[in-house]
Amino acid sequence: MSAETNKGPVLGMRHVQALLIFLNITTIFIGRLNVGVSVVAMTNAETTNPDFPEYDWTEAEKSYIFSSFFWGYIFTQFLGGYLCKSFGVKSVMFWGVFGSGVCSALTPLFIGFGEWKAYCGIRVLMGLAQGVIFPCIHQHLAKWSPPAERNRLGALSHSGMECGNVSAMFLSGMIAKSAIGWPGISYVSAGLAFAWCAFWFIFAANNAVESRYIGEAELHYIESSLKHSENHHKTVIPVPWMAIFTSAPFLALTVVRCCATWGLSTLQAQIPTYMNGVLGMDMKSNAFFSALPFLAMWIMSYVYLITADVLLAGNRLSLTALRKTFNSLAFWIPSATLIGIGFLDMDQKNLAIALMTISVGVNSGATIGSSINTIDLSPNHASILMGIVNTVVTVVPIVTPLVVGVIVHEDNNRAEWQIVFIIAAVLLFIGNCVFLCFGTAVSQPWDAEDYLTVKEPKLTITPSIHETGKGIDGSPKKSLM
Template sequence: MISNKGPSIGARHLQVLLLFFAIGVNFITRAYVSVALVAMTDAETTNPNFYEFNWNEKERSYILSSFYWGYMATQFPGGYLSRILGAKTCILIATVGSSLLNLLIPLTVYWGGWQVYCAIRVGQGLFQGLVFPSIHAHLAKWSPIEERTRLGGFAHLGVQIGIVLAMSLTGLIAASDFGWPGISYIYGGIGVVFCTIWIIFAENCPADARFITSEERKYIISAQEGVESKTKQRIPVPWKAILTSGPYISLLVVQSSQGWSSSIMQTQIPAYLHGVLNMDIKSNALFSTLPYIAMLIMSLVFLFGAGIVLKNQWAPLGVVRKTLNTIAMWGPAALLIGVAYLDENQKALAIAFLTLNAGLNGGMTIGSGLNAIDLSPNHVGILMGLLCCITNIIPIITPLAVGIIVYDETQRALWKIVFIIAAVFFFFGNLQYIIFGSTNTQPWNDADYQQKHDNKQNNSSHSTMTKTDTVNSIKSDSLKEVVS
């Protein structure tokens, strides 16, 4: 074990703090639209001084899902680009592009309608598709194995912070003198300011970092022996081994299941509160935010709890991950079924269930959210790119499916179907993760895995050819004897 870890608060913590803000800023842009759409299509409940758009439920569903059309397309290339350009450049490109497009929304949506809004959201998704493959690649470079859960969990708290800010501030901005156009201007401006800070302080890896002590650099690099460094030759990607890996396939399934249910929470809850529980946008924004405040608080509880358990070696990492994932998925599954049977007369109980649902779901980050780094620190950018590419098909489908099922958002019976389907995804997704999931570093993570695999195949092929030659030689000798 390395005794000298450098300063207790050092460069690795600065990088994780920057990742926390990077995730938060990008998640604000991703999540605020569900509340903004209520303001843009129902001015009477927000600010009647601004233009109101007459968009129906299907058109609003297109807007909500359009972000993920672009987001899915660049996830896989994002994994490659993070290896080639480095996480610093990729995250900068993603945040700048997404923020600048935000500023265009009020200037273009008047004449372009919901179609141009969809186009802008597709563009934002294209940029943000680079974010999470780069985030995990950056964490793999900067997080020593023994600190990976704590540092990775803290960085991912940016998800909850981003959603909380988007849900809580968006309604307030829309109801203020800025109106709904101010939403895009303020969030776009925040993104541009963050990018300036990112350019100054972000570093791709400890070996190249400026703001780091020699002790901390030695500690991080020594604790990550075998992890690909930017200064070394890149490790070939063992595609066949990855695509046939049971633990990785299990991770794909559990994340896809979670994606369905979480996209329901992020994009549909404002419409549910407005349509079924008859809340105006101000109270809607408040109660839409409560679940994510609960998620933030519970994520902190899960993060520190897992840290204590792992530090004292009370349970192995695999048990910790699967336990938290079970709490995060089976608890919400039961609560969603409960919500499905509540109506306007049980408003307080419905909000309590939704809040507790999101709070328990905060365990997903420490559960399966960081599992890709466990499986392969060297290829985590590729793993996350492929993972996010597949799982983000789900948020494209979800709003469209809800738009078909909930043809009248005031009908509780229609929302019941939506919530029960989400509960089923939660239950079976986690069940298979318990059975097939793993936190063991996979053999194909090794730097020379592909070379060994190729050599083994070549040797096997050579051995087969040698046996064939021997058999042919024996047959030839036998034939000669017969002839003679």
Template sequence: MVAKDKTAENSDENAAETSGPKLGVRHLQSILIFFGLCVAFMQRVNLSVAIVAMMDRNSTNPDFPEYAWSEQTKSLLLSSFFWGYFLTQIPGGQLAQRFGGKVMLLFSVGISGFLALFTPLSAQLGDWRLTCALRFLQGFCQGSIYPSTHTILARWAPPAERGILATLCFSGSQFGTIIILSISGTLAASKYGWPSIFYISGGCGIIWSFVWLLWGTDSPHQSKIITPKEQNYIESALAVISKSENNSTAVKLSTPWLSIFTSLPFWVLLITNCAYNWGYWTLMTQIPSYIKNVFGKDIKSNALLSALPYTANLVLGLCFCGLAQVLLSAKVLSTNASRKIFNTIGMWVPMAASIALGFVDAGSADLAVILLTVAVGTNSATFLGGFVNHIDLSPNFAGTLMGITNCAANVMSIIAPLVVGVIVTDTTNPIQWRFIFIIMALYYFIGNLLFITLGSTKLQPWNEPVKRDTNHEHIKFQVVAGDLEHK
């Protein structure tokens, strides 16, 4: 291949940025990942909704077993997934970097779906202990989903489209949650009973795996259906990535751990993601309890109200996606400004809503639900901000960065409910809940303040891989050995 000079390369990149196809295989990849995350979250949430029917002693369907599990056992069952999930975040990023995002995503969703099919049998054969072990394995498999997704996006998403394509991908998690919440009640009451919840979510995972195996690819040059125009558009916009891939046989990516952990933009991103997770999971896990105990309104028992925050998150996420596309296309915002503005919307609007929640009168349950929905819905703007910033900093190590930050962020999702348990000793006391909202608001405020002041979208110098040409090393060794022999 004839090498292009810098001028030609820059002109190609500029042309690619302006003449790329509006729709193409990169969007197909994002849609496939959307549905992959959809079925992954169906598998993640299925036990949370099925366990109600599994423990219902007053069930009208006697054909399926019921389990007299204690609340402690129930908590173990529901948390077992996340212990496995936590363990494979960083290894998942390394594996995606080594073997490619396609293989790891296929493994994560496919094996998790296969295990979901056996959940009813595990409960019958080994009661809660075997079910805990199976859920742990599911979480263990799914730990590489987000790092794999970032690894794929780093090779498929041109810089101007990173936020848009990432939002399209990550909205799948909300869609999957909405689907499983909406159909679980009907499935549990059907003649197939609560096991059908696991069969549907597991079966969808198996079907998706076959589709992904056929059409999913790690990068544009591996795709058999991409047009030359789109491939040139993507690879010209991602010059650093294309160079690494074109020399994949001679270049070995060595993770620059020291450079990563001494990078200020990386630490800012990690803190931002931790702050986001603290607020998001406090909202999702504790606010329904707050609304029930303080206002007497049980939104968990109402399928429509239960799915409302996730629906708002999905719809607003897609709206933000469209808005970002318009602003970036019109060159109203730079990439840096876009990341920081949308991250501010995704963290400071929920901050304001959470503070307002703490001061809502006891008779205004509907207002509390609206504020919860606004808070969770606007959280989706972070998909265009901090959530995709890993790829800005280092496309070559985006999966590894995501694994590290998501690992730390998941620690926050474990600690946050524990803090609620310590502070809120009386669940009907609105003053105690107010402290929770203030803590949550502080996390949101500090996390985003650091991101907009110290965060960066510049490609980091440690993104460049350490090059190891094995043939060159072999020749060098022969020369040195010959010199020594001559001496």
């Protein structure tokens, strides 16, 4: 039998969905991360626009504001995975982003009434709203991405994180200095969220079957490659909880994502303080140096994407081998540079900036390496897996500053900072070793739609579609048209 040659349009609705997710991630990251610039503008009006209220907040109060988002974010990750399986990704993601936009719009009003305590409160609510979004994103990618394109569409959409990081720093700084001042940062963030909701409402669909704009060729390509059953889109597949929590590949993914977050949070939050205290560099006041690592991360994400496409298209690496190779680069190179930064002197500032930029830039490979691995393991339960992983992972940025606070008593003490960097480097190294041993990009047996209805399910791991490149030989289902 001849191989399937009709793969739909080169650019189709699946790419529109990936673009919507990219814009979604960019938008929510701008709303999440603009707090750094906003707090500076509120507590030091002379650096931005002095026509707006200025507040005298202590460093402790500022730290509460910075962390308050995650107080809410951690509680709705698991809920988001459950809701989008029950009610569909389109509605859950819409209300999550809309709620985040409302919180942004109300932020200046809350601050006017209750200052930093009210700021913390509205940030908690924003965290609750945004917590449902990433489980929805992974479920949406699983529903819309043909296995052969899953890596590309997933990486493209997730590059919105780097775009959001860079945009939050540059846009927030320019807005704070403009005529609308620091309140404008929240208003612009809200406007972006509401604009995205409008596009999402018009163009998004829970799956290809429900899309109003998709062509028959692309619909057949997507649905046939995903190998769905006849009533797949009409039923809610039971979640095999015990199989998930006892799955070695899933547990390995959870471990590696926790280690990745520890390393990245150390790079993001602690190295600027180290460079200020030990190397005498005020990184936070220099927008270029602050944004440079994330600009490198954004550029490198596309380098990794192009390289991955070339390697997979030429069958030079299996998807599992590709994931592990990229993850090793993304973990072990920053592990080495973290230790190296701890041994630099004050006359080696340029080298320190270069090493930090390399660390953050190379770390972008973790998106292809392990971040989207939930979709490989279980396309049917990707939202549940992401909800579990993100719930555990969100604890890390809360714990990391506490550990640093216990170790570092003086910002200019190099020896204490070296301990912090060594801990992060060791976790990055060990986390990747766990992933190398137990990780895989092969769909697991418990992903099967009838897994819980079979009395004695087979324990052998079936090859993923990524690995074999085989589709099904049936004609498109009439009920799907």
